[in-house]
Amino acid sequence: MKTILGSILFISSLLVQGFAADKPNVIIIFIDDMGYGDVGFNGATGPKTPNLDRMGKEGMIFDDFYVGCAVCSGSRTALLTGTHYQRLSMNAVLFPQSSHGLHPDELTIADMLKGVGYKTACVGKWHLGHLPPCLPTYQGFDSYYGVPYSNDMWIDPANKLSKDLVVREGLTRAEVEAGHKKRNWVPLMRGEEVIEYPANQKTLTKRYTEESVKFIKENKDGPFFLYLPHTMVHLPLAVSKEFEGRTGKLIWDAIEEVDWSVGQILKTVQELGIGDNTLVVFTSDNGAAVGSSLPLRAKKGSVYDGGIREPTVMWWPGKIPAGKVCHEVAASIDLLPTLAKLSGGKMSDRKIDGKDIWPLMAGKPGVKSPHEHYVLMHGPGTVRSGKWKFYPWQEGKGGRRDAKKKNLSTHPVQLYDTVADIGETKNLAADHPELTKRLQAAYLAHLADIKKNKRPTQVMKRPKKAASPDRPNQPKKPRKPKKK
Numbered sequence: 001m002k003t004i005l006g007s008i009l010f011i012s013s014l015l016v017q018g019f020a021a022d023k024p025n026v027i028i029i030f031i032d033d034m035g036y037g038d039v040g041f042n043g044a045t046g047p048k049t050p051n052l053d054r055m056g057k058e059g060m061i062f063d064d065f066y067v068g069c070a071v072c073s074g075s076r077t078a079l080l081t082g083t084h085y086q087r088l089s090m091n092a093v094l095f096p097q098s099s100h101g102l103h104p105d106e107l108t109i110a111d112m113l114k115g116v117g118y119k120t121a122c123v124g125k126w127h128l129g130h131l132p133p134c135l136p137t138y139q140g141f142d143s144y145y146g147v148p149y150s151n152d153m154w155i156d157p158a159n160k161l162s163k164d165l166v167v168r169e170g171l172t173r174a175e176v177e178a179g180h181k182k183r184n185w186v187p188l189m190r191g192e193e194v195i196e197y198p199a200n201q202k203t204l205t206k207r208y209t210e211e212s213v214k215f216i217k218e219n220k221d222g223p224f225f226l227y228l229p230h231t232m233v234h235l236p237l238a239v240s241k242e243f244e245g246r247t248g249k250l251i252w253d254a255i256e257e258v259d260w261s262v263g264q265i266l267k268t269v270q271e272l273g274i275g276d277n278t279l280v281v282f283t284s285d286n287g288a289a290v291g292s293s294l295p296l297r298a299k300k301g302s303v304y305d306g307g308i309r310e311p312t313v314m315w316w317p318g319k320i321p322a323g324k325v326c327h328e329v330a331a332s333i334d335l336l337p338t339l340a341k342l343s344g345g346k347m348s349d350r351k352i353d354g355k356d357i358w359p360l361m362a363g364k365p366g367v368k369s370p371h372e373h374y375v376l377m378h379g380p381g382t383v384r385s386g387k388w389k390f391y392p393w394q395e396g397k398g399g400r401r402d403a404k405k406k407n408l409s410t411h412p413v414q415l416y417d418t419v420a421d422i423g424e425t426k427n428l429a430a431d432h433p434e435l436t437k438r439l440q441a442a443y444l445a446h447l448a449d450i451k452k453n454k455r456p457t458q459v460m461k462r463p464k465k466a467a468s469p470d471r472p473n474q475p476k477k478p479r480k481p482k483k484k
Helices: 003-019 051-059 072-081 109-114 175-176 199-217 249-272 332-342 433-452
Strands: 025-031 060-062 118-123 145-148 160-167 188-190 192-198 226-227 278-284 313-315 324-326 372-378 382-385 388-391 414-417
Touching: 003 025, 025 109, 025 249, 025 332, 051 249, 051 278, 051 313, 072 109, 072 332, 109 118, 109 226, 109 332, 118 199, 145 199, 160 175, 160 313, 199 249, 249 278, 249 313, 278 332, 332 433, 382 433, 414 433
Parallel strands: 025 226, 025 278, 060 324, 118 145, 118 226, 160 192
Antiparallel strands: 060 313, 145 188, 188 192, 278 313, 372 382, 382 388, 388 414
16 A cells, blocks of 8 residues: 555656746746836946946846836836726826735736645735735735835835834834824734834845745745845835945945845856756836936936836846847737746636747847837836837927937937937938838827726725824924025
């Protein structure tokens, strides 16, 4: 009997190993507010990013990689669902007083991978809904550890407090239970409970990394999915003691600590001997807020390339060719359908916007972007098609965070050759009327499709007796005495 049982267990273990072997482990590292020009492989001269640079040499740099929004929540929606955030009726940025979040009926990467046997974890900034049923544990993740939104926000008194809550900064638990809140004091959560308030932001990058390494080690036999959306380098900036004063600029210190974190993840994967079956994707949610998006135009919040074209590397030894640079248009919305193909995961029958980019990742010769037109409705809107970038609005009318520029074009729309003019300085719309007409039509068609096929967000469950989540009052700055 024992022999038969042993044989059955042995065969079962082989089946499990075979099941795991044909499904790659997946790690997505998603930085907050890191710009195109903040990394060494894109020419950064201030912060040192040796781990990212090595990742680029061992993997493939995607030089024309776009996210789905120029700010936080919209970008995370696009990444995890493969769908533009407007189609899902999501706000570009959620706040602690927001009443709606990502609908749990939407298929996330975690949902899809969990459906084919993956262990899943989210470690870091969530920002798609901070209350049930919009937390990560309702969106396909087995576990969650992190700050539920941007680190410049505040705690919502509706969040459930852990019995073992660590209270800092001289506060008492009673004060937290009474509804204490302050800007830049945010909660650290595990699962669906607050375990630390306010979170010690100086140690977040380090603790996220430790939590991630622990998850990888515990699930080394795979398959696993780790989503690591770092809190840094979003304001307010903070670093651990090991990185304080390292460069002379806090933003560079924070970038270097994030780079260290990437190095720890890759080191763990390699030491465990699972590199040949692990895909690691590194990118950012939007352009730089404090750092550099150069040589691209503008920064965070803008649909010029400096706001939505991100430093991106994909690493998978033996599967993704080393030392290559992809200049075809790809986007964060493409990760879900690509991972579905690689894992055998089942897609939802709901419409999404992403395309399979595995042929690009695999470096197949002559392959082109699956996007004839990559259209973003964020802000005043834009279209990328091949080397061309089109804006259906007049230069100077795009709102905040545009790069300062003299001699603005008076043409009603904009068109730039992103290969010859990476900084988008010379408006060529007047020289290409037929092209601008085609791209305008593509933008309007996308707009009509989104409006026609919108899906709802989810109302978050809020305890009736919870204190108001509204923004806390800011202390008034003392007035300077008038000069006599």
